[in-house]
Amino acid sequence: MKYISILGCGWLGLPLAKSLLTNGFSVKGSTTSEEKLTSLKSLGINPFLVSLDSKSITGAIEEFLDGSETLIINIPPQLRGKNSDITTVNEKIFVEKIKTLIPYIEKSAIENVLFVSSTSVYGEVDGTITEETIPKPDTESGKQLLEVESLLQNNPNFKTTILRFGGLIGKDRNPAKFLAGKTNLENPETPINFIHQEDCIGIIHKIITTNSWNEIYNGVSPFHPTRETYYTQKAIELILPLPQFDHSKPSIGKLILSDKVETVLGYAFIKNNL
Template sequence: MPMQQISILGCGWLGLPLAKALLEKGFSVNGSTTSENKLSILENSGIKPFLIAVSSEGIQGNLNDFLNGSEILIIDIPPKLKGDTNENFVAKIKNLVLEIEKSSIKKVLFISSTSVYADTENTPVITEENTPNPDTESGRQLFESENLLLNNPKFSTTILRFGGLIGEDRHPVKFLSGRENIENPDGPVNLIHQQDCIGIIEKIIEKDIWNKTFNAATPIHPGRKEYYTQKAESLGLEVPRFNVEKKSVGKIIISNKLEAILKYNFEVMDRDF
């Protein structure tokens, strides 16, 4: 039996180690990057490399060959809506959908974010039953993109809403270290380790779970001030200073649906992340 092929659009911080993990599981992987310098990195990892850039104007690169022969497409291209960059992410997904419809793709896994849920003063407990109410441009465009994919009858889509992404080489405390007057000291953290991101995606593929929406955040939610103070101290970083005068806002992301349907147990818990 030939190896099943999967296409991963966006072999970045999460997509590249995910591709490597899927290779180890016996899949063949087509992987895309927007950087010519990364093509050799993908190829040397056993990934078939493609130089592809999706924009609101169109798609550059050989998307047909990238999708051809794959039944599953994983979309991991986060919106660039911070700083001076303010793209039309929804238009990018619309352009992508037109090409998916013409391809062999039957199943799409879209990496989204818990930013589709707003932070509020009453710190609600959020499950997938809560209607998203994004309060950021990134969250709004992600939610609209989710619906574009979910409502398309040509393929089945599963949405994965990750909390804040952390890993050995990536942690928000490094950005917060030494900063002052940081808001939301009592707002709960909703984080997820790269290892669990990959494990959850593997479970979705293994169990063939489509047409679902999952929240994905580690089920440990200390307050931001408590957590980032302890984390900075443990890493030998300058402790961030929080503004305790202003009322905190936030949300607690619950991943019970994911644990129940996928039978997934989080591997990286509080003391580890």
Template structure:
């Protein structure tokens, strides 16, 4: 029975942990919210309260508490799944917020000293710029957002380490039963890029792809993971708003649209994965 540590049991990490438990794994799961510890315990997950700092003073009380928790969290696990988002959306980005990659740098020595042999890093297709048009398995990432830049740097930092195997999974826009991007655009006006294709993936398929990577033992790889469904932004969000009885979004057609389309051929070819939610 595999023991797996999931750093970040949030929107994706918690249902992923439950799916792995159903497959017979033992799970260590972390949260930054004390109130969620009971929920992890009730789900059969060994809970840990861990908030990865951007700097670490090993001599401070906080540093010693974090170090002890991280060592226990990784103890006896074979696989680590890192699912902590950069949280760089909206508003002014402070210097502190630009240090997501520092969190990954702080984690690496703990991974090296642990029993972890394999790492899955949950990344995003935001590492590709919107003007990169068609993104294939060989496309060189050129992020145009701070979040994308931080994620790419974190990927590269992990991939450069030879002490463990690492697979990065770059998910597109996330959808689930409780998460529909159309609600964010409902009723808004002058929305850019009406003809840009959407690159979305359902929570169920995010979990399915990670399970496949573990099942098939696919390491030292990168996967661009989105559904094969790519209608235009205007077509998709207008239809979804109508289905949900939301105010229709109004798009700006005065400026040319830019946007990328992510190909998922590697997921289909190597993992032989069949999407549970092909049309979103």
């Protein structure tokens, strides 16, 4: 079996790699940390130290892509530098990184690219969102993600599927911890748009095994309680101070649907109750 290359073996990429291995795939995985190479290898992942910047790539990128049919790009925009100064609008660091990567993909045997994006490309709009909704990002990361989506989708040398995940949840990760005890929180009636790590992995598996390329999918659980209901219940479960919401103004926000994942891709969500 040909390799699958995962660019970015972090919070999602590492368990994804382990799951693919369990299901009979061969996996190449990249990291920017030399300390992680040994642990990746011990798991059966063919490890590579690869780092992208806006002008060059450090590491054996050709070997990382060689022999792979599918590339999963799973790296965040990371628009903050070492000094925590956010990039200016004119410094499209993430876009330039992917522009630097694309020629290497073109020269390789990669046929399919899966780009892990975000529902932030839709912006802070009000109403129901589907894959047919025209994205209107209002953050710098959202704008750069959308531009990268376009760069990859419009390249004729490979097929690209875009996977726009909502807020990421896992056993070691829940946003309720950040809102615990806070007051005057806005939009108490706005629905949440989260997805569990297990479903992120499951959807990616389904895309690969069904060869669902040249598509755009929203990756959001069909579980949409209000912000107040969800964060209050989670604070109780985690024994955290309860958040306090402001009801003086109408709630606004988006409801993101993943019906296409269920109807077109045929995926059944595992974690409906987050």
